[in-house]
Amino acid sequence: MALSPQFLDELKHRFTLSDVIGRQVKLVRHGREHMGLCPFHNEKSPSFTVNDQKGFYHCFGCGAHGSVIDFVMGTQGLEFLEAIERLAEEAGMEMPRQTPEQIERDKKRGTLSEVMDAVAHWYQAQLKGQVGRAAYDYVKGRGLKDATIDRFGLGYAPGGLSGGSRTALKDAMRARGIPEDQLIDTGMLIKPEGGGESYDRFRNRVMFPITDRQGRVIAFGGRALDKDAKAKYLNSPETSIFHKGATLYNWANARAAAYDCGQVMVVEGYMDVIALAQYGIDYAVAPLGTALTEEQISHLWQMADEPILSFDGDKAGVRAATRAMERALPMLKPGKSLRFVFMPEGDDPDTLVQREGRKAVEKLIDAAEPLVNVLWKTLTEGHSIDTPERRAGLEKNIFMKLSEIEDENVKKLYQGEFRNRLYELFRPAKRGGGQGGQRTFTPGGRRDPRKVPPTGLLAQTSIGRGRGGGAVTERMEKTIVLTLVHHPEILIKHEETVAHLHFSVPGLDGIIAALLEKAALGHTLDMEGVLTHLNDKGLLDTFERIKQERALRDEWFAWADAALSDALTGFEHIVQRFQHITEARRDYERAEAEYAEEMTDENHARFVAAQAAYRALEEKEADKEGYRLESGRFSFN
Incomplete structure (x- = not known):
């Protein structure tokens, strides 16, 4: 049975390699890797390494090397397809049926990737030509250097509301032998439901290629240059090769950078990612115009144990942070959490890094708040606690929220932590504090216990x-x-x-x-x-x-x-x-x-x-x- 590279890649990505290997080998964290005794030969000192970011293991003693599939085959005595079936069952993935139709779909997916690569190169050429002069001036006006523009493959889609061809891309691709139906399948052309000729989806927009985790172009984001455009930013639609909720902008580049530095940062938009990279912060990614999904959070945890989420410091930013936190809360597991950065008022990562440089952003990153603190603030800020009933209500709401954590060990530790914080929060009321008026919790209102060494x-x-x-x-x-x-x-x-x-x-x-x-x-x-x-x-x-x-x-x-x-x-x-x-x-x-x-x-x-x-x-x-x-x-x- 022939299995598509896309299926095998997705199957491997569903697992954290150290978790699978750790079921049979005692692993010890060593920097960004894990080490242990090789299961494939007898040894007394560990020479077996596991790299979660790169998705492979390697033994410096016997040379054993491979992916999660190879490990299951080698340790459980299974054939290739048997290992695939076992892993797919555990991951909840349905084995593809090798019907003529499925074989044709897999072949088509490979062809569509080639189509998107051709489209990306054409857009880049338009940005550098006379037709894309206004778009080029726009990105240069945003402070981007030519090297940065080339690195991220920025381009330009001609046409627009005020005139110009509606089929510039379509005509150029057909001249290269790419059929219309493939351009429709990639979402690059729109075919009217009521009939009529297809036309370019993106017109008079700065184009941002969106890649998968291997760096293959699978979609585009377009920033409108027409002031009257209905949507300032427009993304490709869902296709057989692009799923918005399972993809991150700058995914491939950030994966490589995260391996080197051990962290990944999530920002709001394309320009934030690009501006940060221009100043040497290469580990930033962005969701594609929506709130973070559970699948995206899982992808982030494969790059770093505690991804940093950046939000504006206004009310909208706080709401966005709360949504991300609520998505992540049930998924928390030992060693896997989130940290939060809130930008200064009126700033985003793009404006901050271009005005004050890399160190200003890194200072915020170093002071990022752990999820536990942001959750506590969200659940307690503004709540009145001046009566037993109100304190009981706050406490009940907190433990209802903590019950959403699925990992029992993490849940227990959160409950203990919040119980301690509630004790500190409520204690002034029990000693007569706050009488004669309504007390509410505000940040910094919880007294920290003194940390001094005991004498014994x-x-x-x-x-x-x-x-x-x-x-x-x-x-x-x-x-x-x-x-x-x-x-x-x-x-x-x-x-x-x-x-x-x-x-x-x-x-x-x-x-x-x-x-x-x-x-x-x-x-x-x-x-x-x-x-x-x-x-x-x-x-x-x-x-x-x-x-x-x-x-x-x-x-x-x-x-x-x-x-x-x-x-x-x-x-x-x-x-x-x-x-x-x-x-x-x-x-x-x-x-x-x-x-x-x-x-x-x-x-x-x-x-x-x-x-x-x-x-x-x-x-x-x-x-x-x-x-x-x-x-x-x-x-x-």
């Missing part, structure tokens, strides 16, 4: 030892989780409270996140449904291990056979105690850090007082829980 003094206390808060708080944490899973209806009243709890026992934060997610989605809160949800999330084993701990049997209100009213009372009581002791712990840690940073008498006195208060509280809680202090550790009576 906290570890001298019984609860301070170990990974988390010690036996007392760990038992509290497990009891709280046990109660919520057995009586999830408690979340109806205490969802906001639960969202602010942070646990030290591994796995408990994940269970809390799953409970909040189920509540945020509006699902019925019952024990069976929660247990099913935990099982789906891979968290049921963690919960079952908690249930097996004999020390928790005495917490009768936390078990399934307790009445809901008793469970609610017990939950409220233990949460209040847990918040009290964790707040005392935070005060102690804060005083410790401040004393470590500046050892003044005032800071020492504050540290000693906080230490004494915390130790008194931990001993009190230990007595309540039936623990006794023995050799510096808690043990159960």
Whole structure:
């Protein structure tokens, strides 16, 4: 079976090579490549490299080299077509049927690429001739050098609204032996539906060739020179070789540049891309007049782990950034995200780089905001948080949005990050801040915790030892989780409270996140449904291990056979105690850090007082829980 180069190229592009090879070979990131022990011969030191950008692997020991198809063939003992079928099934691609019609279509696609190449050269010649003088003056007036014009293959399509031939391209191509039907198939000619002669799609426009990722011309964008033109920019229509939502302007050039520098930047228009390249920023691409699609985002992630998206700093730019963020959010995966740059007011990359040079743009790139910060700002800015109901509403909206993230690990980490930020955002209200007026969130309104090295003094206390808060708080944490899973209806009243709890026992934060997610989605809160949800999330084993701990049997209100009213009372009581002791712990840690940073008498006195208060509280809680202090550790009576 003969398969078209286009099909094979698309199949390879659907996979990240290191992901496929990483299923069988332990790979370690080494610069822009991955390295590991070669699966094709025995070796003790790694000589096997994987390059995702170029889509091939190579072993410097045995010389093995190839694509994802070669790897599957070589490691799974499959024939070529068997490997293709397996990969196509995994990628969700339908194997092409080698009918006479399909063979003819594949042949036609190759012919159409040749047609587009001929058209591109003809447009370039027109720009340099007398007929294209106005177009040439326009691009020169935009600050482009001749070398840049040639590099990007800019051209000119003659004709126009005010006169001139409607068939200049058609006539020139027919004189070269290119038939009319092929020009129609490429979208270069328009054939009226009601009949009549075909005519050139692009007339009196500066022409920008659009290539595929291999650099083959597949379409054009045209910038109108007629002031009365209905569309300032016009792109080729969808054809058998051009799909707008799956293509990026300057794709081939940016792929090569991204391999060298490890980053790619998305800008709005053709001129932005070209101006940046003229000043040495070669890794810019642009969507084709529409918002970024999921497929384009996937292409970007094959060039860089965190593509940089550039937008205008006005409201329209913020809306465009929000659309891109919403498209990308469900697709986030470990190591793959986005960063955002907002241009100064009144500027775009073209005007900025031509006025202030490359360093001005690179300065913005270096300060690009990660997606997590832009998402937080989008979800919180302008929201009133002066009442419990408004805070609960904001919190619910945030976790509803985070539920769209499909990768469970990334979702869990986002939920933890935003829970911390909400705690910082809401904390002033709990301490009396903002009373007497309506509080709203504004950028910079979240207080950053001080980053100072701890002295280790906290570890001298019984609860301070170990990974988390010690036996007392760990038992509290497990009891709280046990109660919520057995009586999830408690979340109806205490969802906001639960969202602010942070646990030290591994796995408990994940269970809390799953409970909040189920509540945020509006699902019925019952024990069976929660247990099913935990099982789906891979968290049921963690919960079952908690249930097996004999020390928790005495917490009768936390078990399934307790009445809901008793469970609610017990939950409220233990949460209040847990918040009290964790707040005392935070005060102690804060005083410790401040004393470590500046050892003044005032800071020492504050540290000693906080230490004494915390130790008194931990001993009190230990007595309540039936623990006794023995050799510096808690043990159960």
